[in-house]
Amino acid sequence: MIELTDVHKSFGSKHVLRGVDLSIPKGTSMVIIGGSGTGKSVTLKCVLGLVRPDSGQITVDGNDVNTGDRDAFLARFGMLFQGGALFDSLPVWQNVAFRLLRGALKRPKAEAREIAIEKLRRVGLTPETADLFPAELSGGMQKRVGLARAIAAEPEIIFFDEPTTGLDPIMAGVINELIREIVTEMGATAMTITHDMSSVRAIADNVAMLHDGVIKWTGPVSRLDDSGDPYLDQFIHGRAEGPIEAVR
Amino acid sequence: MSRALSPATPLAAVGRSVLGTLAMIGRVSRFAGETVSHLFRPPFYAREFLHALVQIGWLSLPVVGLTALFTGGALALQIYAGGARFNAESVVPSIVAIGMARELGPVLGGLMVAARVASSIAAEIGTMKVTEQIDALVTLSTNPMKYLTLPRVLAATLAVPVLVGVGDAIGIMGGWAVGVSRLDFNAAVYLKNTIDFLETWDVVSGLIKGAAFGFIVATMGCYYGMNSGRGAQGVGRATKSAVVAASVLILAANYVLTELFFTA
Numbered sequence: 001m002i003e004l005t006d007v008h009k010s011f012g013s014k015h016v017l018r019g020v021d022l023s024i025p026k027g028t029s030m031v032i033i034g035g036s037g038t039g040k041s042v043t044l045k046c047v048l049g050l051v052r053p054d055s056g057q058i059t060v061d062g063n064d065v066n067t068g069d070r071d072a073f074l075a076r077f078g079m080l081f082q083g084g085a086l087f088d089s090l091p092v093w094q095n096v097a098f099r100l101l102r103g104a105l106k107r108p109k110a111e112a113r114e115i116a117i118e119k120l121r122r123v124g125l126t127p128e129t130a131d132l133f134p135a136e137l138s139g140g141m142q143k144r145v146g147l148a149r150a151i152a153a154e155p156e157i158i159f160f161d162e163p164t165t166g167l168d169p170i171m172a173g174v175i176n177e178l179i180r181e182i183v184t185e186m187g188a189t190a191m192t193i194t195h196d197m198s199s200v201r202a203i204a205d206n207v208a209m210l211h212d213g214v215i216k217w218t219g220p221v222s223r224l225d226d227s228g229d230p231y232l233d234q235f236i237h238g239r240a241e242g243p244i245e246a247v248r
Numbered sequence: 249m250s251r252a253l254s255p256a257t258p259l260a261a262v263g264r265s266v267l268g269t270l271a272m273i274g275r276v277s278r279f280a281g282e283t284v285s286h287l288f289r290p291p292f293y294a295r296e297f298l299h300a301l302v303q304i305g306w307l308s309l310p311v312v313g314l315t316a317l318f319t320g321g322a323l324a325l326q327i328y329a330g331g332a333r334f335n336a337e338s339v340v341p342s343i344v345a346i347g348m349a350r351e352l353g354p355v356l357g358g359l360m361v362a363a364r365v366a367s368s369i370a371a372e373i374g375t376m377k378v379t380e381q382i383d384a385l386v387t388l389s390t391n392p393m394k395y396l397t398l399p400r401v402l403a404a405t406l407a408v409p410v411l412v413g414v415g416d417a418i419g420i421m422g423g424w425a426v427g428v429s430r431l432d433f434n435a436a437v438y439l440k441n442t443i444d445f446l447e448t449w450d451v452v453s454g455l456i457k458g459a460a461f462g463f464i465v466a467t468m469g470c471y472y473g474m475n476s477g478r479g480a481q482g483v484g485r486a487t488k489s490a491v492v493a494a495s496v497l498i499l500a501a502n503y504v505l506t507e508l509f510f511t512a
């Protein structure tokens with residue numbers, strides 16, 4: 001269970017989060033939607049403790065995320081960054097197996113490599129990709145390697161920041177299915193940011209819409225179409241006219 | 249707006265920059281202290297350390313060697329010309345050796361390493377910061393200070409003294425080559441003079457300086473990289489600041505160490 005209570009965050013004079021309240025029950029998939037630049041990525045980073053909120057509380061299973069044993073806390077997480085954030089000094093397979101090659105989860109190199117190749121296969125990449133360097137991959141391939149890295153150590157809680165951006169429709173479908181599988185089969189808790197409405201419907205148990213620094217609407221994915229919320233309606237139908245201004 | 253016109257404005261500006269500098273010194277000291285503290289807390293990343301050793305030590309050899317070679321040669325010419333004014337040309341071998349070992353070897357070697365290594369460390373870590381690779385490290389339960397900073401700082405602290413030692417030898421050799429070929433010194437006598445006059449402490453003090461400069465170079469590279477602003481511009485600024493800060497700190501530290509070592 002992840003809970004955010006009245007989370008605020010500013011960068012300089014820019015007030016990005018203005019009181020975010022959100023809770024994600026264990027083993028469910030939450031999708032966060034919202035305009036570009038509204039603070040979705042910042043919200044995820046706050047939960048991970050990469051960005052410290054100015055005020056408000058964030059707890060995972062009742063424990064505050066900014067106190068206690070950070071290593072043990074982070075060992076439960078996997079994160080796909082919006083830009084992939086692959087280590088460009090390491091070949092692909094060592095990126096994927098990063099956690100398995102050092103620290104508490106360390107295992108023999110051959111075994112780690114095998115796991116890496118298996119994870120790469122799950123995101124639709126061939127074993128030949130394993131020995132390339134991130135700079136040799138296309139944008140969408142990098143994204144999928146980032147995804148493979150996020151799920152490599154089979155974390156309990158997984159964050160995906162725009163997992164299907166830059167992928168072709170078929171590959172996007174594969175990734176959507178994979179995320180759904182991770183939640184239903186492995187019982188993981190997932191938080192996904194996406195702009196792709198078909199992804200939302202494929203991945204989400206619950207949806208939250210971030211606008212103006214607060215959660216404007218949240219509810220089960222089945223209520224997406226008859227929410228009666230003008231902001232949400234404008235957003236999911238991609239209309240230029242409505243309460244959300246096009247220039248932000 | 250009235251504040252901008254008040255007579256205290258220049259004073260306020262001075263105060264601000266002094267406070268800013270002090271805060272900066274505090275932050276850098278904390279960063280350095282934290283780096284050193286990781287030396288005593290596992291895990292250690294041996295591969296990263298070896299990689300840094302090659303990058304910082306081995307690959308800096310040509311630059312440091314060439315710098316020392318030309319400096320030693322020029323030093324011999326200058327001291328010969330200066331010494332001729334009071335018939336003391338014979339001091340060339342000893343002064344070249346002492347000058348290289350105590351002062352020019354470590355300082356010029358340190359500055360060359362600053363240009364080569366502080367910049368590349370700052371650019372590499374800065375790029376990692378900008379592309380969220382540092383954040384990714386954290387989420388993968390790896391402390392960036394342990395994984396990125398400590399190996400580089402340790403490698404530089406150990407490698408630069410070796411570079412300085414090699415530079416000393418090459419610089420003295422440069423002086424010898426010029427002395428023998430251009431200034432009519434006898435090759436054997438020149439070498440004998442060098443060895444007779446050079447004391448262990450001349451060399452060791454220079455090596456200690458080298459270790460301090462290596463520490464400064466890598467620490468500044470890592471500090472500015474880790475605190476890089478956003479985008480390519482942020483990385484560029486971080487790189488520039490790292491080289492400038494490392495160079496100035498090397499010269500300042502050189503003065504302080506010289507004062508400590510040779511005025512007791």
Ligand SMILES: Nc1ncnc2c1ncn2[C@@H]1O[C@H](COP(=O)(O)OP(=O)(O)OP(=O)(O)O)[C@@H](O)[C@H]1O
Nearest residue numbers: 011014016034035036037038039040041042043082
């Ligand atoms: N480290 C930072 N320093 C300064 N401003 C930041 C920083 N990180 C984010 N911001 C600002 O916070 C706002 C929200 O950024 P965020 O990356 O969370 O947007 P987003 O909702 O993920 O958008 P997108 O859908 O385009 O990815 C942006 O206006 C951005 O400029």
Ligand SMILES: [Mg+2]
Nearest residue numbers: 040041082161
């Ligand atoms: Mg984002």
